[in-house]
Amino acid sequence: MYEQFKTRAVGVGAEVYRFEKKRDALDFILPFLGKEGVADAPGCYAVWADCPFLEGMDNGELKNVPGLSFEVSRSRAAQSRIGISQMEWAVADTGSLVQDQSAAEQRLVSSLTGIHIALVPSGNVLADKSQLFARINPQTSRYIAFITGPSRTADIERVLTIGVHGPERLIIIFVDELGGENI
């Protein structure tokens, strides 16, 4: 199912990686921030929304990354190059990520930034919408968000163009250590 997800997600322009440990994921993310020019200057920030991935992390290391902030405000997100959040489910047949984004910061980091890095528990890949709908509940989740690839438009001459209002890159990082249903 992971392979099907990856094929579909890559097919719509997402980039997909998988790591065993949170540590490995971090060793990918931190150099990536540097490479993308994340720095302590407006327009170059990175924001990381609260998520299970961060639980038990050594915050000292993360706190010292220049430009990276865990306090997600509208103005900070609007001035950020990269937003990081954790998405709960991956749906294989459409290559979609799904999360309860009732907390505004979850939406800010994944909609105002140029690049969205989405962390996903490897064990939470589901086959399709019917499996997903058995697990989501609008009564308890007020803003259920599906994200499938980067923001796109074809409104000018039907030419597919990436990154209109949302992120122009979606980087999906599966982390085995985050567990999930199927592990």
Next chain:
Amino acid sequence: MKSEFKASITRAVNDANLTGALGKFSEAYKVNRTKAYEGIDFEALRSRVAEAKSSAACHLDEVAEIFKKNAEALGAKVYRTKDPEQVKQYILKVAQDNGVKTVVKSKSMATEEIHLNPYLIKNGISVAETDLGEWIIQLAGQTPSHMVMPAIHMTKEEVAELFSKEVEERVSTDIPRLVKVARNELRPKFLAADMGISGGNIAVAETGSIVLVTNEGNARLVTTLPKIHIALIGVEKLVEKFETVVPILDALPRSATAQLLTSYVSIITGPTPNDDGSLKDMHIILMDNRRTEMAQDPKFKQALQCIRCGSCLNVCPIFRLVGGHVFGGIYTGGIGTILTAWFDEMKKSEDIQGLCIQCGNCTQVCPGKLDIPEMIMEIRRRLVLEKGQSLVQKAIFGVVNNRKLFHGMLRAASVAGKPFTSGKFIRHLPLFLSDLTDGRSLPAIAAEPFRDTFLKIEQPKLQEKAAFYAGCLIDFAYPEMGVALVKLLNKAGIEVTFPQEQTCCGAPALYNGAYDVAAQNAVDNIKVLLQEDVRYVVSACPTCTVALVHEFGKTLDTLGQTEWLSKAKQLSEKTVDFSTLVKHLVDEGRLSFKEGEELGKITYHDSCHLKRTLNVFEQPRELLQKAGYELAEMFECDMCCGMGGSYSMKLPEISGPILQNKLKNIKETGAPVVAMDCPGCVLQIRGGLDQDGAEVRVKHTAELLAERLKD
């Protein structure tokens, strides 16, 4: 038709940018849509969608009330109204009460429907559309030409021109650059807006949820950044159960843009916290604007099953030529014609309903199972009831309703021995004639109609009998098709009868909304065709076959002439189209063709009624291959040829280019012969190829098969 309407059509078909962009899109769409639906049982899926939507439409008021109760329990404010004016006043009041100066909008056809933007702007509120296509047409001061792709009619050069004015600097025509301009220009508006207005693709009663389906990500910003969110939703978007979201999400993106899923889907259930910790002020307006009346009309209730994907536009041979703006309203294409007739007024659809050629392409792809051609026919019927027929049509149908007079006039035309471009009255007779020869030669009326030729054919006396229903075109223009059919059936051991009292099948009247005329034709034919004790009634014209099989009963039922319904059913059960019958006879081993000769390439044109109403397309292909031909399929083999009966006379400016496209596709196969099962298509395509000068023979399948019978 009004002359300004005709002029707008002429402008559209001569706009190379428009027809080029739409044509390319529509050709690619078909392929991409098929790919998007791979592995999915489309018929089962659309049944689920249609049933769920239809069930909600059956008790809209109740479902809307449940939605309201559930959404309000979560803290949303729900306002229900029938009146578009009240919608506008409500939104303005919320804006004024909260000191709103600026509004950002994500795409909403409902707000376009009620012309919300000009109203708010007039009242001093600044409104920015944020969907790229909507923003473009807002800057251009236009209306959307397509409900999914509002600016599909514009070129990148035109967009660059608009953007240059807006940002006050010269912008290049590079599309990614243009998109970046929109992002940069709209981002501050999102961040500063006091209010966000969205539409809603689905509203779920049992949970009070609204579902937004977008690609650009603007709806996420519209529903997140401003502290006030108003969603304007037409009540046709209501469904009862949360589980119905699944089939709609399966169908909507695949049908709309051939995507498995759009980039973003948001399911919003009640207000969420804003980024400053306060709670969103969330308003949901459920707007009726005649939708309940529609739901209560048995002929139009199905329109509420529409999920607004626009696929009916994407496959329409007319839309790809003329685009959306000739429709004159907010909603365009076939579905737009129906919505305009209801949301505006019936009268407004008078011209645009005539654009539908009744090819049925849209019925094949509609995920809500709407029968748009049927609803357009109903609009036609009601318009005729309301306004009566035009004098010319009245005269024509007066003649058609009197078989002796009608056939007498056709004979007179043949005696005159002239093609139909001359003569005063007769050239307006249905199906035959016109002052149009541009791009198509018209056939002469046969020197001897089939009904006379038939009497001279010597047939063996056989036990099994079939009555031949010729239809006007075979009877009076192409009797040789009838002769071929008799030869084939005789060979298979069937004796053919020809009830001389048979008359026009009523299709010309029906497709012009003259149901009373069509009903009279139906009754006359039912009487005659049921008189004889035959196993089959066979027709070699798909339009006639459809009339006998489906339309007689439907027309009589619509007019309440129920005393004829059981007879109409009897006739329907006996009636069979030519290829289906012959294929059956070949399969039974009663008919076979000469062997051992290779006849070379042939291409086959599917006629609209045969392919889409009768679902017959394999039979003629198999027969032609059995007869020794090698099938070379043309591109878009089942796309309409542009004939559409009297359509080609009323709207030659549209029929012409459709025909030219068909001719191009035929010629590109390199086949020296093109076969089809419809004499109307033969008339159109043979006439076109004749003027074109191409060396391609145009034949009815019956003629080609009769040539290949074993001695």
